[in-house]
Amino acid sequence: MSIQNQSTQPFSGQRPGTSGLRKKVTVFQQPGYLENFVQSVFDTLGDCSGQTLVLGGDGRYHNRVAVQTILHMAAAHGYARVLVGQGGILSTPAVSCVIRKHAALGGIVLSASHNPGGIDGDFGIKYNIANGGPAPESVTEAIFQFSSSIAAYRISDAPEIDLQRLGRQQLEQMVVEVIDPVADYAELMQQLFDFEAIRSLFAGGFRMCFDGMHAVSGPYAQAILEGLLGAPAGTVINAQPLEDFGGHHPDPNPVNAAQLIGIMANQDGPEFGAASDGDGDRNMIVGRRFELTPSDSLAVLAAHATLAPGYRHGLAGIARSMPTSCAADRVAAALGIPCYETPTGWKFFGNLLDAGKVTLCGEESYGTGSSHIREKDGLWAVLFWLNLLAVTGKPVQQLVAEHWARFGRNYYSRHDYEAIDAAAAEELMASLRIKLPSLAGQNLGNYVVDYADDFCYTDPVDASVSSKQGIRIVMTDGSRIVFRLSGTGTEGATLRVYLERYEADPAYHHLLTQQALAALILIAEQVAGISDWTGRVRPSVIT
Ligand code: VG1
Ligand code: CO
Numbered sequence: 001m002s003i004q005n006q007s008t009q010p011f012s013g014q015r016p017g018t019s020g021l022r023k024k025v026t027v028f029q030q031p032g033y034l035e036n037f038v039q040s041v042f043d044t045l046g047d048c049s050g051q052t053l054v055l056g057g058d059g060r061y062h063n064r065v066a067v068q069t070i071l072h073m074a075a076a077h078g079y080a081r082v083l084v085g086q087g088g089i090l091s092t093p094a095v096s097c098v099i100r101k102h103a104a105l106g107g108i109v110l111s112a113s114h115n116p117g118g119i120d121g122d123f124g125i126k127y128n129i130a131n132g133g134p135a136p137e138s139v140t141e142a143i144f145q146f147s148s149s150i151a152a153y154r155i156s157d158a159p160e161i162d163l164q165r166l167g168r169q170q171l172e173q174m175v176v177e178v179i180d181p182v183a184d185y186a187e188l189m190q191q192l193f194d195f196e197a198i199r200s201l202f203a204g205g206f207r208m209c210f211d212g213m214h215a216v217s218g219p220y221a222q223a224i225l226e227g228l229l230g231a232p233a234g235t236v237i238n239a240q241p242l243e244d245f246g247g248h249h250p251d252p253n254p255v256n257a258a259q260l261i262g263i264m265a266n267q268d269g270p271e272f273g274a275a276s277d278g279d280g281d282r283n284m285i286v287g288r289r290f291e292l293t294p295s296d297s298l299a300v301l302a303a304h305a306t307l308a309p310g311y312r313h314g315l316a317g318i319a320r321s322m323p324t325s326c327a328a329d330r331v332a333a334a335l336g337i338p339c340y341e342t343p344t345g346w347k348f349f350g351n352l353l354d355a356g357k358v359t360l361c362g363e364e365s366y367g368t369g370s371s372h373i374r375e376k377d378g379l380w381a382v383l384f385w386l387n388l389l390a391v392t393g394k395p396v397q398q399l400v401a402e403h404w405a406r407f408g409r410n411y412y413s414r415h416d417y418e419a420i421d422a423a424a425a426e427e428l429m430a431s432l433r434i435k436l437p438s439l440a441g442q443n444l445g446n447y448v449v450d451y452a453d454d455f456c457y458t459d460p461v462d463a464s465v466s467s468k469q470g471i472r473i474v475m476t477d478g479s480r481i482v483f484r485l486s487g488t489g490t491e492g493a494t495l496r497v498y499l500e501r502y503e504a505d506p507a508y509h510h511l512l513t514q515q516a517l518a519a520l521i522l523i524a525e526q527v528a529g530i531s532d533w534t535g536r537v538r539p540s541v542i543t
Contacts (some may be wrong), residue, residue, distance in 0.1 A: 002157060015144045036277075051072050067088040077154060114249070179408075186228065211236075211237050215277065255541055282366040303407075315359040343457045439527070481493065482498040
């Protein structure tokens, strides 16, 4: 066994996007591709001797191969210890939890999250820092710089590690500790939520359905919901992680989780439904015949947070990504706490959480989380909701209706135009940018534009600036249209159009979302010329 220096060439385009480096599996299978990126991570970190690394992924195709490679590279960089999930499995929130609990220097998450898996699907890698959260832009930029000039990587040629065998194994001078992927995470959840109350809820006949979407959250949900909380066997469907997610798209929204929506449409079916994504950091919450928007979910959780033991002392503040609806802002105002608006991507919440400025965070893309870790957390959100349902005795729909009655309703929808021509997408955005200055004060349909800009964020903690984070057109009544290009797709470009309308009057809280937003949808098309630029007359996904 020895450590080798393998000479290599840089690969172009290893710049991490919204959430790490995501490419087709076939790209990652090129000799040296993964190694280059990992070497660039280690070069960015500098001396890793004596440190601990956490490693795991969502179980998608190529996960185990990549885990072995990274273990052998970590051994060549002086790490004292790697904590790796059994079978190479760790959800994104579990990685964050394990990094923090075991004071690791950082962790590597192998996932392309909500992107499809399998041999024809996507693979991804993301580095998380010592606070448990995604590396900030300064770190990802350094990784990219190293990857563009790399000449060699270091790796051990020792035999493979047995990823099934729990406990310690030796790799060169390094200890590899294969850990139960669920244990630390489950322990943390029990500190935050009223497991007694939720256990009684299930014991009293309450039924739910959790769709694991054949991705990583299945084992977590089974251990916690069916194991610790006593929900009946079968509560978790599609529970087993599969390399291709069973051919499905592990992106929990009503379109992709059609099976769950079907189950929840049944009048005699479960009262509560939820789904998570590829790497377990997203959540979709559904009631019986009722779909909840993630923006509303954040707002309702914030309004009732003190009902959960982990939040009984209240919230320091709330943060939401810019395109997320302003429903949470109204709760923050009522609670007298600040509400921060950040660019899309969980990494932007890290500083606010570390500084103790916020307790709850959320994104419109089915992402919710808190200061307990530094990632969004799918099952955490489900347990939070279960805690609310158990304590209030009210179903989801009633809690949400009462919320709207008190705060007003923010109608909200996202229209995605996937796999469009990348150059055309850039041109659409460029031409919108040119129009921005002339939009203020203009009448668009029944709306008057208050202001229009390209969102630029200055981090309140370290003053770092992130520009061009999405074009927003904000109307005088607070309604908004936001345009941005996805940073996680791997085919062409994806245009996301976010639409929001505020309605204070309860007499208008029963409208169908797309109808409530119809005028704004029309304005978005008129202002941006979406069909002209993309050749599409309708979005590919509406959530
Ligand atoms: C999308 C979502 C964003 C989320 C990101 C990573 O990014 O819009 O809110 O943080 O995915 O989520 P984009 O750039 O494609 O819009 V996950 O669960 O895929 O790590
Ligand atoms: Co995810």
